[in-house]
Amino acid sequence: MFRFLKEKLSKLLKKTEKEIEKAAEAEKEKIEKEREKERKVGVIGKIKKIITLTKLNEEVFEKFFSEFEELLIENNVAIEAIDFLHEKLRKELVGKEIERKKVKEALERSLKEALSSLLLEPFDLIEEIKRSEKPYVIVFFGINGVGKTLTIAKIAKLLKKNKITVVLAASDTFRAAAIEQLEKHSNALNIKMIKHKYGADPAAVAFDAIKHAKARNIDCVLIDTAGRMHTKKDLMEEMKKICKVSKPNLKIFVAESVVGNDAIEQAKAFDEAVGIDCIVLTKFDVDEKGGACISIGYVTNKPILFLGTGQSYDDLKPFNKEEIINALFS
Ligand SMILES: Nc1nc2c(ncn2[C@@H]2O[C@H](COP(=O)(O)OP(=O)(O)OP(=O)(O)O)[C@@H](O)[C@H]2O)c(=O)[nH]1
Ligand SMILES: [Mg+2]
Structure with a gap:
């Protein structure tokens, strides 16, 4: 970095x-x-x-x-x-x-x-979930291949470690093998996942996962969504529907650190379309420049919550202002 x-x-x-x-x-x-x-x-x-x-x-x-x-x-x-x-x-x-x-x-x-x-200070997600009413619903979105699904698995593991119970919603019913991909994580982490068939309404999957959480007193629902370009109007409309139905407590925008200023443009577009609360910047480990993490929070006025720093479940770092600043002068 x-x-x-x-x-x-x-x-x-x-x-x-x-x-x-x-x-x-x-x-x-x-x-x-x-x-x-x-x-x-x-x-x-x-x-x-x-x-x-x-x-x-x-x-x-x-x-x-x-x-x-x-x-x-x-x-x-x-x-x-x-x-x-x-x-x-x-x-x-x-x-x-x-x-x-x-x-x-x-x-x-x-x-x-x-x-x-x-740099904006992030809030403490664990504390936020613990003090909120159950279930705490988080929806993840961003363009294709940025690392949404893996980030969900990483966050699920972190929550589990903090004694927060989780259910996953396989609301990417669009991309081939997307459901199996999330299922693999769900099995590896031993966390329940709610799924429908491919082509099903993603909002309906989210709805069912929330229903499941309510029935079993589960603390948190993590909703995986299909990657979509912010320029595709119909896909952005679908995103709005998922949000309308699931009424998330938190809308997390996932972007790749490596794309630099493009990540900021994407964040602005998603924020305009559905409103974003915070950001996870992935692939920080392969970004030799690192500038996106310096400016994305300021430009969008949304805090970075986590940085993705690799491909395993523990490669998720809470965003820490001091660490970032010190890394620049070390
Ligand atoms: N090095 C590195 N790779 C990452 C990180 N996060 C995700 N990846 C990799 O990026 C690729 C895409 O990850 P996914 O989680 O499938 O991305 P996605 O946004 O869900 O993709 P779509 O569902 O196709 O839109 C995978 O090979 C991940 O292992 C990260 O922080 N660092
Ligand atoms: Mg995915």
Whole structure:
């Protein structure tokens, strides 16, 4: 994760530190010359200050930021998020007095703070389910092949581990082998799954799973749906019907981290069509850039709940702001 971004960012911070140092040296020399010329006592204080402190001027900042911006764009961070960082960092850094020996640390600190206010904090799903009325219904959707079904299995395992009982709804009645795929997970995890035949109404499957949960006092229903392109109107209508019938407590949008800004466009389209509550970003383990996780929350105003980090059931990480930020500067 952040393979390119991390290395280049570290180089850029060092380079900016040198530039600021150079500017400070030049300023110091200028003042020393002035002092020699004028021999004014008051200037001594000024020199002392410049020896230990330096100011980041607008020019140095903009130069730094334009390179930083390039890095972020290259690594799939969305423009809206970059604009936010620009404004925030400009306010924070331009004209700020920084200890000369600690320029890199000061820049890093400001970057971390700016990133921290950019990233949305997720809520605790386990707590949310435990304090809600039973059954807590979650529907998963997204485009084809992003990892919805595997994410459902991962979350089912996590819930089970936390003593939350689960039933799965095989509401992808469209794609060949989709029902068997979910069934395999249901068997492996020993979790009940409700299914109909292929071609059946996905909303009816969801309805039956909820009925089953109510009858058996099951805590949570996880509804798998067919992958659909957000541009396909009839499939989006079907999605709306599933939501209307199942009245989910939570609508999770699943997207691949690797597709970068496309994931954001998809999230916006699904949000407009059915409304999304939060996001799971999958395939984070194979995304060398990682920028989507920096900006998708800010742009869509929906928190990332989990990151998918591999193909086994335990490869699901709760989204953690601090971890993400620290990974950028480690
Ligand atoms: N490396 C990696 N692979 C993943 C991750 N999540 C899912 N996959 C893989 O992505 C592929 C598609 O996963 P599915 O769960 O079938 O995706 P889906 O969204 O349900 O697909 P459709 O039902 O066809 O729309 C599978 O090979 C998964 O093993 C992840 O976090 N990391
Ligand atoms: Mg699937």
